[in-house]
Amino acid sequence: MYDYTPRPDLLAGRVILVTGAGRGIGAAAAKAYAAHGATVLLLGKNEDNLNRVYDEIEAAGHPQAAVIPLNLEQAQQNQYNELAAMIENEFGRLDGLLHNASILGPRTPLEQLTGEQFMQVMQVNVNAMFMLTSTLLPLLKLSEDASIVFTSSSVGRKGRAYWGAYAVSKFATEGLMQVVADEVDGITQVRANSINPGATRTAMRALAYPGENPASNPLPEEIMPLYLYLMGPDARGVNGQAFDAQ
Ligand code: NDP
Numbered sequence: 001m002y003d004y005t006p007r008p009d010l011l012a013g014r015v016i017l018v019t020g021a022g023r024g025i026g027a028a029a030a031k032a033y034a035a036h037g038a039t040v041l042l043l044g045k046n047e048d049n050l051n052r053v054y055d056e057i058e059a060a061g062h063p064q065a066a067v068i069p070l071n072l073e074q075a076q077q078n079q080y081n082e083l084a085a086m087i088e089n090e091f092g093r094l095d096g097l098l099h100n101a102s103i104l105g106p107r108t109p110l111e112q113l114t115g116e117q118f119m120q121v122m123q124v125n126v127n128a129m130f131m132l133t134s135t136l137l138p139l140l141k142l143s144e145d146a147s148i149v150f151t152s153s154s155v156g157r158k159g160r161a162y163w164g165a166y167a168v169s170k171f172a173t174e175g176l177m178q179v180v181a182d183e184v185d186g187i188t189q190v191r192a193n194s195i196n197p198g199a200t201r202t203a204m205r206a207l208a209y210p211g212e213n214p215a216s217n218p219l220p221e222e223i224m225p226l227y228l229y230l231m232g233p234d235a236r237g238v239n240g241q242a243f244d245a246q
Contacts, residue, residue: 002226010232012037015091020101022049024202028220029227034062043068072128080135094139096231097148099129105165118165125169141188149230150177150194181240191239198246
């Protein structure tokens, strides 16, 4: 695991939006951020999952979270605008954005991947991420120390057969991270970096590797040191880099 020990109040006073916060790695990150003092905005498609994470954060006595149900496959520009306005009005700031929500799409040879399947993956994994980034950047730029964390994959750094749209979407993720990082470099207190979580025990991993023993991979909670490091002030000045959580 990435070697970092966060102090308990690492994220005190910060407001952090996590996409795909209802389960898997996103839920672990949301709870880890809240446990370190952040007010976490839980965005996802399934409201029941988000409510469950909200309740866990409340029961643990961490800062009260907020639930933002949004289907990233269907969201339109006006919904992103409303989201930015809501965050500004109700929280007055945004210090962190974890782009975590993704879908795997079919794992199949390119010839068998339909245009519709390809575009669905790109819509959730890339287009929605761009929409969120561009709409929320003005708010992030007002923070004295803001962090955007993008979620990549090993197939977002080297393409691999049958990983189709998902691999392409993760290359685009690295690309968007680099463009954002270069645009903010030296001008604002915003930084942008990417994380490859590595094999992690979630529903997506089980879908991609049905024959694998899930217990052979770490739990999402175990890969949190890097997620905390990049979100907090110890990573100030770290910009445009691609990290591995394991
Ligand atoms: P899961 O499949 O377990 O969780 C995916 C999350 O994305 C869910 O919270 C889901 O929300 C959300 N999501 C999916 N579609 C939408 C949508 N249309 N609108 C809003 N939210 C949506 O994935 P993991 O936790 O495993 O993966 C998290 C990230 O890590 C992803 O970016 C993935 O590509 C990456 N990754 C994971 C690896 C692993 O081994 N697990 C390895 C490498 C990268 P909901 O509950 O509402 O459906």
